[in-house]
Amino acid sequence: MTSAQPLLELIRGSIVEATHVGSIAVVDSTGKLIHKYGDPEMVAFLRSSAKPFQALPFVEQGGVEYFGFTRKELSISCASHETAQMHLDTVTAMQKKIGIEESRLQCGPHMPGDAAKLKQVIKKEITPGSNFNNCSGKHTAMLAFAKMRGLPLENYLDFDHPIQKEILKTFSELCGIELDKIERGIDGCSAPNFAVPLVNAALGMARICDPRDLSKVRGTACKKITTAMTAYPEMISNYGEFDCELMKIGEGRIITKRGAEGFQIIGLVPGVYSEKGVGIAMKVTDGDASRMNDALESSSRVRPAVTLEILRQLNVLNGSQLKSLAKFGPEKMLKNYAGLVTGKSQPVFTF
Numbered sequence: 195m196t197s198a199q200p201l202l203e204l205i206r207g208s209i210v211e212a213t214h215v216g217s218i219a220v221v222d223s224t225g226k227l228i229h230k231y232g233d234p235e236m237v238a239f240l241r242s243s244a245k246p247f248q249a250l251p252f253v254e255q256g257g258v259e260y261f262g263f264t265r266k267e268l269s270i271s272c273a274s275h276e277t278a279q280m281h282l283d284t285v286t287a288m289q290k291k292i293g294i295e296e297s298r299l300q301c302g303p304h305m306p307g308d309a310a311k312l313k314q315v316i317k318k319e320i321t322p323g324s325n326f327n328n329c330s331g332k333h334t335a336m337l338a339f340a341k342m343r344g345l346p347l348e349n350y351l352d353f354d355h356p357i358q359k360e361i362l363k364t365f366s367e368l369c370g371i372e373l374d375k376i377e378r379g380i381d382g383c384s385a386p387n388f389a390v391p392l393v394n395a396a397l398g399m400a401r402i403c404d405p406r407d408l409s410k411v412r413g414t415a416c417k418k419i420t421t422a423m424t425a426y427p428e429m430i431s432n433y434g435e436f437d438c439e440l441m442k443i444g445e446g447r448i449i450t451k452r453g454a455e456g457f458q459i460i461g462l463v464p465g466v467y468s469e470k471g472v473g474i475a476m477k478v479t480d481g482d483a484s485r486m487n488d489a490l491e492s493s494s495r496v497r498p499a500v501t502l503e504i505l506r507q508l509n510v511l512n513g514s515q516l517k518s519l520a521k522f523g524p525e526k527m528l529k530n531y532a533g534l535v536t537g538k539s540q541p542v543f544t545f
Contacts, residue, residue, distance in 0.1 A: 196217075196232060196233045196234075197232065197233055198215040198216050198217050198232045198233055198236065198477075198479040199215060199216075199217070199231060199232040199543065200213050200214070200215050200542050200543065201214050201215060201216045201218075201231075201232075201478060201496060201500050201541060201542065201543055202214045202495070202496050202499055202500055202539060202540065202541050202542065203539070203540060203542050204528070204537060204538075204539045205537045205538050205539070205540070206528075206536055206537040207537070211537070213542075214456075214478055214479075214480055214482070214495070214496045215232070215478075215479050215480060216232060216456065216476060216477050216478040216479045216480075216496075216500070217230075217231060217232030217233045217234060217236045217392055217476070217477055217479070218230065218231040218232060218234070218392070218474065218475070218476045218500075218504065218543070219234035219391075219392035219393045219395075219396045219474070219475050219476075220396060220472060220473075220474050220504070220508070220545075221393055221396035221397045221400055221472070221473050221474075221475075222400055222404075222468060222470040222471065222472050222473075223397075223400040223401050223403070223404035223406070223407070223464075223470045223471040223472070223473075224407075224470060225370060225397050227393060228472065229508075229545040230545075231543050231545060232543075233392075234391070234392050234393045235391045235392070235393060236391065236392050236477060236479075237377060237389050237390060237391050238389055238390075238392065238395075238457060238477040239377075239379060239381075239387050239388065239389040239453075239455070239457065240387065240388055240389070240390075240395055240453050240457055240459065241381060241382075241387060241453030241454040241455060241457050242274040242328075242329070242381075242451065242452060242453045242454060242457075243395070243451045243452065243453035243457050243458065243459040243475075244365070244387060244388055244453070245271075245272040245273065245274070245329075245332050245451060246272045246399075246402060246419050246420075246423070246449075246451060247361070247364065247365045247368060247369075247398060247402075248272075248332060248335075248336070248361050248365075248385075249268070249271045249272050249332070249335055249419060250361075250364050250368070250402075250412075250415055250416065250419060251339070251357070251360040251361055251363075251364045252271075252335055252336075252338065252339040252342075252357075253268070253415040253418055253419060254364070254411055254412055254415035255339075255342070255343075256342075257335070257338055257339055257342055258418060260342050261288075261291045261292055261338055261342070262291060263288065263291065263338075265418075265421065265422040265425050265426060266284055266422070266425075266426045266429055267284060267287065267288050267331075268418065268419065268422035269422040269423050269425070269426040269427075269429035269430060270284050270285060270288075270331035270426075270429040270430075271288075271331045271332060271334070271335035272331070272332070272419060272422070272423055272430065272451065273328070273331045273332070273429050273430045273431065274328045274329065274430070274431060274437075274451075274452060275328050275330075275331060275429060275430070275431060275432065276306065276307035276308040276311075276328065276431060276432035276435060276492075277305075277306035277307055277308050277311055277322075277326045277327075277328060278306070278308035278310065278311055278432055278433075279308075279310075279311060280428070280429075281308075281330075281331075281429065281432075282311075282325055282326070284331070284429065285325050285330045285331055285334055286325065288331070288334045288335075288338070289325075289334055292334070292337065292338045292341055293341070294334075294337055294338075294341065294347070296323050296324050296325050297323075297324070298337055298347055299324035299325070299327070299330055299333045299334065299337070300324075300333065300350070300351055300384050301324055301327040301329050301330060301333045301383040301384055301385070302324060302327060302383070302384065303321075303322040303323050303324050303326045303327055304322060304326060304327055304328075305322060305326070306322070306326060307328065307432070307492055308432055309489060309490035309491055312490055313490070327383055328383075329381075329382075329383035329385065331429075332383070332385065333383065333385065336350050336351075336357060336385070337350055339357045339360075340355070340356075340357050343356070343357070345357065351384055351385050351386065353378065353386055358386050361386070362376065362378075362386070362388070365388055365398065368397075368398040368401050368402065369390055369394040369395060369397055369398035370394060370397050370398075371390050371391075371394045375390075376388050376389070376390055377389035377390070382454060392475040392476070392477060393475075395459060395473070395475040396459070396473035396474055396475040397473055398473065399449070399459050399460070399461040399473030399474070399475065400461065400470070400471045400472050400473030401416070401471070401473070402416045402419065402420060402449070402461055402471075402473075403416075403420060403449060403461035403462060403463045403464075403471035403472070403473065404463065404464050404470055404471020404472075405417065405471075406464075420449050420461070420463070421446070423441065423449055423451075424441050424444065424445075424446045424447075424448075424449060425446075427439075427440075427441035427442055430451065431452070434491070436450075436452070436493075436494070436497070436498040436501075436522050437450050437451060437452055439518075439519060439522070440498075440501070440502075440519065443511070443515045443518055443519060446463070447462065447463050447465075447466045448460065448461070448462060448463075448466070448505075448510070449461040449462075449463075450501070452494075452497060455478075455481045455482070456476075456477055456478025456479070456480070456481045456482035456496060456497060457475075457476070457477050457478075457497075458474075458475075458476045458497045458500075458501055459473070459474065459475050459476075460473070460474040460476075460501060460504070460505070461473050461474075462474075462510060466510055467508055467509075467510060474501075474504060476497070476500060476501065476504070478496045478497060478500070482494045482495060482496040482497050488531075493522075495539065498522035498523055499522060499523025499524050499525075499526065499539060499540075499541055500523075500524075500541055500543075502516065502519060502522060502523045502524045503523065503524040503541035503543070506524060507544065507545055508545075523539070523541070524540065524541050525538060525539070525540040525541070526538060526539050526540075
């Protein structure tokens with residue numbers, strides 16, 4: 195079995211000072227492995243990259259229509275939002291439609307990632323509630339799913355709760371992997387999460403983007419999710435954040451969702467790379483912790499740059515699009531706090 199390989203290196207002077215390693219799988223909607231790098235069979239937790247899959251059975255069973263959710267609200271159901279005020283307002287509006295209180299969410303609170311909201315919280319000594327959690331949209335949708343079906347709300351995160359079983363079953367079917375081969379764990383927001391080989395995660399994303407071989411009901415639900423995510427990418431993360439900006443540039447043709455510890459999933463609709471939909475799953479083996487600058491803006495070193503390099507090598511993004519996203523990579527000049535160029539970071543893989 196091939197092991198993880200170098201993805202991105204940081205150079206200072208003439209020395210490679212640090213190297214991040216990982217693996218990539220590029221799969222079309224028929225399950226064909228188009229490109230690979232490192233170990234495409236590497237088993238990894240999707241973390242927040244699983245959110246479009248977690249929303250699918252709720253959408254498939256008519257949840258959007260049942261509660262009258264907007265595309266914006268569906269988008270935040272698949273999100274790792276940064277807790278800007280627009281995110282809080284959207285989640286609160288969903289909860290009013292459902293008829294639940296914020297206290298029902300079991301994700302726990304944390305400080306905002308949005309700089310303006312973070313400053314406000316500190317200045318006004320606001321105590322964050324569960325809606326501040328970047329997974330609050332997902333949890334709100336899960337509670338909506340349970341309430342729609344008349345199921346208990348107090349244990350909606352249990353592995354054996356019917357909605358979690360539905361989510362796992364749907365994920366298994368999309369990714370072409372047996373239920374007993376899916377590793378399960380608990381995510382940072384307390385919800386169940388899944389680990390599968392990269393090839394299976396990529397296949398699942400390819401099918402979401404190209405559901406032609408799925409049932410009509412499931413295919414329609416997939417299109418609702420991808421349309422919502424690309425129509426309101428600022429709900430998925432925030433203005434200026436990589437997932438949002440890539441989907442804006444993609445104009446409905448590229449779907450992407452980050453996950454913790456260096457996971458990223460990307461979907462290409464039919465016609466972007468081939469006549470079939472394509473899924474890309476990438477895992478940075480050593481993780482990809484976010485860093486905050488002096489403007490209180492967070493960013494990741496590896497995943498955005500590697501994602502852009504993947505799309506560049508696949509000829510998915512043109513020169514103009516890459517220029518618009520240049521602050522994320524693929525190659526970046528590194529500067530110190532005095533503004534002096536100290537080196538660069540660059541992807542080091544080829545398909």
